[in-house]
Amino acid sequence: MKFARPRGTNDIFGEQAASWRRVENALAVYLRSCGYREIRTPIFESTELFVRAVGEATDIVTKEMYTFADRKGRSLTLRPENTAPVMRAYLENGLYRGGGVARFYYIGPMFRYDRPQAGRFRQFHQIGIEALGSGGPAIDAEIIDVSIGLYRVLGFPPLEVRLNSVGCAVCRSKFREVLTASLIGFKGGLCDSCRERMETNPLRIFDCKECSAVKEKLPVITDHLCGECSDHFIALQGILTSIGIRYVLDPLLVRGLDYYTRTAFEILHPFLGAQNALCGGGRYDGLAEDCGGPRIPAIGFSAGLERLMEVLPGESDAARHERETDVCFAVLDEASVARSLSLARELRDRGLSVVVDLSGRTIKKQLKGASDAGAALAVIVGLAELEPGTVALKKMKTGEQRPVRDVALIAETLKEMELTDE
RNA sequence: GUGGACGUAGCUCAGCUUGGUAGAGCCCUGGAUUGUGGUUCCAGUUGUCGCGGGUUCAAGUCCCGUCGUCCACCCCA
Numbered sequence: 001m002k003f004a005r006p007r008g009t010n011d012i013f014g015e016q017a018a019s020w021r022r023v024e025n026a027l028a029v030y031l032r033s034c035g036y037r038e039i040r041t042p043i044f045e046s047t048e049l050f051v052r053a054v055g056e057a058t059d060i061v062t063k064e065m066y067t068f069a070d071r072k073g074r075s076l077t078l079r080p081e082n083t084a085p086v087m088r089a090y091l092e093n094g095l096y097r098g099g100g101v102a103r104f105y106y107i108g109p110m111f112r113y114d115r116p117q118a119g120r121f122r123q124f125h126q127i128g129i130e131a132l133g134s135g136g137p138a139i140d141a142e143i144i145d146v147s148i149g150l151y152r153v154l155g156f157p158p159l160e161v162r163l164n165s166v167g168c169a170v171c172r173s174k175f176r177e178v179l180t181a182s183l184i185g186f187k188g189g190l191c192d193s194c195r196e197r198m199e200t201n202p203l204r205i206f207d208c209k210e211c212s213a214v215k216e217k218l219p220v221i222t223d224h225l226c227g228e229c230s231d232h233f234i235a236l237q238g239i240l241t242s243i244g245i246r247y248v249l250d251p252l253l254v255r256g257l258d259y260y261t262r263t264a265f266e267i268l269h270p271f272l273g274a275q276n277a278l279c280g281g282g283r284y285d286g287l288a289e290d291c292g293g294p295r296i297p298a299i300g301f302s303a304g305l306e307r308l309m310e311v312l313p314g315e316s317d318a319a320r321h322e323r324e325t326d327v328c329f330a331v332l333d334e335a336s337v338a339r340s341l342s343l344a345r346e347l348r349d350r351g352l353s354v355v356v357d358l359s360g361r362t363i364k365k366q367l368k369g370a371s372d373a374g375a376a377l378a379v380i381v382g383l384a385e386l387e388p389g390t391v392a393l394k395k396m397k398t399g400e401q402r403p404v405r406d407v408a409l410i411a412e413t414l415k416e417m418e419l420t421d422e
Numbered sequence: 423g424u425g426g427a428c429g430u431a432g433c434u435c436a437g438c439u440u441g442g443u444a445g446a447g448c449c450c451u452g453g454a455u456u457g458u459g460g461u462u463c464c465a466g467u468u469g470u471c472g473c474g475g476g477u478u479c480a481a482g483u484c485c486c487g488u489c490g491u492c493c494a495c496c497c498c499a
Contacts, residue, residue, distance in 0.1 A: 004489095004490075007490075007491090018461065055438090059496080059497055059498085060497085060498095062459060063423080063497095064497080064498095081499090110499080112498080112499095114496090114497070114498080115423080115495095115496085116491085116492085117494075118493065118494090118495065119493095119499080120497085120498070120499085123498090124499070128499090142476040166470095225451090240467065241496055243460090255498090256497065256498060257498095266499090271492090274493085274495085275498070275499075277498065277499060278499075279499070280498075280499060290477095301499095302499060303499065304498085304499030305499085306499080307499065308499090330457095330458085330459095332457070346426090362458095363457040363458055363459090364457070364458065364459075365448085365459090366424080366457095366458090366459085367457095367459035367460095368458095368459045368460085369459085370459065370461055372459085372460095378458090378459080380457090380458075382457095383457080384457090385497085392458090394458080394459090395458070396460085397460095399458085399459080399460090401458080406492080
């Protein structure tokens with residue numbers, strides 16, 4: 001084989017594609033019911049958007065973006081995430097002018113140049129929502145509630161929700177000083193990479209798995225929030241509790257994108273292996289300004305579809321066995337092709353899924369094809385023993401077949417389909 | 423970017439330790455059934471052993487390189 005798919009990408013087809021379609025449809029219906037409307041933004045954006053929004057020093061920007069120059073030399077990047085593009089579209093189209101909270105959902109492919117691993121791909125798919133225009137803790141609770149519902153509507157058992165507040169720019173810079181001061185005392189107990197992190201990004205030390213002994217003794221961000229951030233976090237927890245949402249406080253939860261402020265959360269799944277976050281999100285109150293717009297508080301989350309599909313609970317038999325093809329035409333000779341196509345079109349107009357076998361294979365193969373496709377009925381066109389203008393209508397389940405005049409085929413087929421479905 | 427395992431038929435894999443004419447199941451093809459699928463029986467084809475180089479009389483098997491897959495680190499959804 002000369003060509004193989006690019007590293008870290010997947011072909012999705014057959015029953016798997018059908019399953020993806022069912023899940024995407026179910027989630028779109030659910031998010032619509034929550035008041036979120038779809039937004040479709042370009043697959044690529046100007047590189048500068050992601051550099052500014054996600055953060056110059058982040059892993060995503062420094063080593064994971066698919067960036068290229070177009071024919072006029074403009075630097076473009078395949079979107080590594082979709083919060084920045086949604087914000088860009090929101091600002092560019094003046095969607096904040098109506099006031100109130102704008103609610104969007106999106107679904108589609110994202111691209112990050114990472115080493116592929118279980119649950120991690122170079123092209124992967126996310127479904128996410130963004131609520132722009134409210135800074136209050138109630139919308140944070142709504143977002144978390146909606147994210148939990150995503151898994152509930154798909155039949156997942158209750159999943160673990162991790163919650164933290166990473167503060168605003170003010171409390172974060174103060175905490176960074178406190179943390180760095182504390183780290184000096186523990187320097188000997190840190191691994192090599194964490195010693196580097198002390199200088200570059202001390203907050204990241206909380207992600208390290210080797211230095212857990214030290215981590216437990218370090219100060220945590222939630223003890224060093226400013227008054228407003230602290231009030232917000234406490235209020236959010238109050239709302240979550242009163243609407244019956246269970247969560248685990250995780251002061252070590254850090255988001256990898258620079259735009260996050262205050263609320264940060266993740267939904268975890270126990271069987272996913274190392275990449276166990278099904279969904280992650282948080283507040284990004286500074287992003288609109290960073291993108292050159294007015295100050296607009298906002299919050300959102302995004303969920304990885306590959307990871308979701310990996311642990312999707314078994315779908316109902318009704319969903320899995322839904323017939324893909326209702327009627328297959330077996331065409332015995334070249335002269336019957338046009339007639340078959342014409343009859344098939346009439347059946348399709350009545351809402352049936354109809355496939356005409358144009359392979360020119362033997363009738364044996366064509367009926368086997370009909371059988372493999374799960375068709376309820378086969379229409380055999382071109383049998384020499386039948387009168388002109390007549391086809392054979394065969395019930396696949398029982399094998400019975402009878403001659404039917406072309407003009408009566410639609411009515412007879414619909415009648416058989418009704419009987420079959422009972 | 424780092425580490426480990428793996429790469430053989432369309433698919434799932436055995437064969438490699440100890441070098442000697444490439445295998446199984448499924449699928450596919452033909453027949454039993456001379457235009458009629460599913461069950462059964464019989465027969466048959468599965469092939470650049472990832473790619474390149476090396477050692478050897480001889481390499482799927484040993485060695486080196488390379489590409490890819492999976493898993494972990496890292497990062498994140």
